[in-house]
Amino acid sequence: MTRPTASTAEHLLQLLADRVTEGLDSAAEGEVQALCAALPEFHEAYFEPAAAAVDLALADGDVDPLPAALRARVLADAERWFAGAAAEPAAGRVRLHRRQPRELRGGPRWSARAGWYLAAAAGALALVGWWQALMIPAEPPAEAPRTYAAFVAETPDAVHASWAGLEPGYAQVRGEAVWSDARQAGYLRLVGLPPNDAARAQYQLWIVDPDRDVHPVDGGVFDVAATGEVVVPIHAKLAVDxxxxxxxxxxxxxxxVVSGGPLLVAGNVAGQAAGAG
Amino acid sequence: MSESLLQRVAAGDTAAVAACVDAFGGLVWSLARRLIGHAEEAEDAVQEVFIELWKNAARFDPEVAAESTFVAMIARRRLIDRRRRLARRPERGAVSVDDAVLAAPDVLGQVDLKDEAAHAAAALEQLKPEQRRVLQLAVCQGWPHQVIADRLGIPLGTVKTHVRRGLIKVREELAAARKEAVS
Structure with missing residues (x-):
């Protein structure tokens, strides 16, 4: 392996500076992660405290009060979030009372078939940095479905994807994912998924939407109890069409944010042919 | 030593939630207005940031950073991510370069700055005026580097260098302060 040079470090520093000011696209984020792996004295959040401190220093005294209506919404969100966290720690989530972000379409439009999509998604799942422990995706403004059965009954346009295990130990997994583009909501129903120790690891859902990006969309985390059965709402980080x-x-x-783990279980949406090419 | 608001939130003290919103709501709202621009989008972003804050409250360590710095870190990360998601540059509204620079406070005059912010202010005072101006526009106003270069009439590479070196300087100042506090 080539030893990183001083110019490599300087390049990484510039990327890290860009990251806390302009933000980086996914390719640059991947480069940062790769360079940080090669240069362990750096990490993805290297400049974050400094940028925050600069912001506080230069903007001190330029703080507008939080509007009362917004304060009320934040408190209502908090009440729901903490109620959800108390009732179901792994699913402490809240439906934010806000508008759906207006995603601007960009990036390549995928034209291959579902199997290829899955391969592309697996390729896009890359390195993970410690800082990402803090970078938990925000919950989207999905319309909260009441129950899985009710959601299916009330959402005839929902698409269905049946699960299939891809890794040893997951061949027995059955169930499906259902998703409604119109409602921007959906459900996971899984049977036979090995239980996880939430203190050590959590299952995470990824949604492949080639119309929006080559990278899969984070669908949220969930836990599986000893019964191996789980029914949870899908919380897509971004709009999924x-x-x-x-x-x-x-x-x-x-x-x-970006996974390096193998795809344990996957399901192609019905009507999407599996297999590459 | 009494627990911080975030530590109380993490411990399940519901009264601390409202106190936290009152303590940091203005900070988060102001950050959102500056970095996102559009008022409605900024409101949505503030709600996202606070949910993120509740999730991460248990990760706050007062030995590592001041509470306001932690909140600003969480908020900036979420806001920059959101801004990229929206593929929208921050609306600069009526704020011109001159306005923004004039609005930058006299950092030496901010006697009530605490912790990291105070050390950052000290580091900023050591920068050349142009460096400080660039850093302020990039970090606080969220202006794209190319826009800063165009508005200030300096090369893009110079803007990037100012941002990078400025952040390095502040980071070094923070590290030195932390080391001094520990010893």
Missing amino acids: HPTTFAITLEQPGGV
Whole structure:
């Protein structure tokens, strides 16, 4: 392996500086992760405290009060979030009372078939950094489905994907993912998934939507009890319009932004042909 | 030593939640307005940030950073991510370069700054005016580097260098302060 040079370090520092000011695209994020792996004295959050401190220093005194209506929404969100966390620690989630982000379409439009999508998704799942423990995706403004059965009954346009185990120990997994583009909501139903120790690892759902990006969308984390059965709502981090594949990995508690784990279980949306080419 | 608001939130003290919103709501809202721009998007972003804060409250360590710095870190990360997701540059509204620079406070005059912010202010005072101006526009106003270069009439590479070196300087100052506090 080539030893990193000083110019490599300087390049990484520039990327890290860009990261806390302009933000990075996924390719640059991947480069940062790779360089940080090669240069352990750096990490993805290297400049975050400094940028926050600069912000506080220069903007001190330039703080507007939180509008009362927004304060009320934040407190209502908090009440629901903590209620959810208390009732179901692994699923402490809240439906935010806000508008759906207006995603701007970009990136390549995928044209291959579902099996290829899955391969592309697996390729996009890359390295994980410690900082990502803090980078837990926000919950989307999905319309909260009441129950799995009710959701299926009330959402005739929902797409269905049946699960299939991809790794040893997961061949017995059955169930499906259902998703509604219109409602931006869905459910996972899984049977036979090995239980996880939430303190060590959590399952994470990924949604492949080739219309929006080559990278899979984070669908949220969940836990599986000893029964091996789980029914949880899907919390897509970004708007999902035409999912073709759902996949599950096992990640650090809280989930990751970019996964390096193998796809344990996956399901192609019905009507999407499996297999590459 | 009494527990911080975030430590109380993490411990399940529901009264601390409202106190936390009151203590940091203005900070998060102001960050969102500056980095996102559009008021409605900023409101959505504030809600996202606070959910993120509740999730991460248990990770706050007062030995590592001040509470306001931790909140600002969480908020900036979420806001920059959101801004990229929206593929939208921050709306600069009526704020011109001159306005923004003039609005930058006299950091030496901020006697009430605490912890990391105070050390950052000290580091910023050591920068050349142009460096400080670039850092302020990039970090606080969220201006893209190319826009800063165009507005200030300096090369893009110079803007990037100012941002990088400025952050390195602040980081070094923070590290030195932390080391001194420990020893």
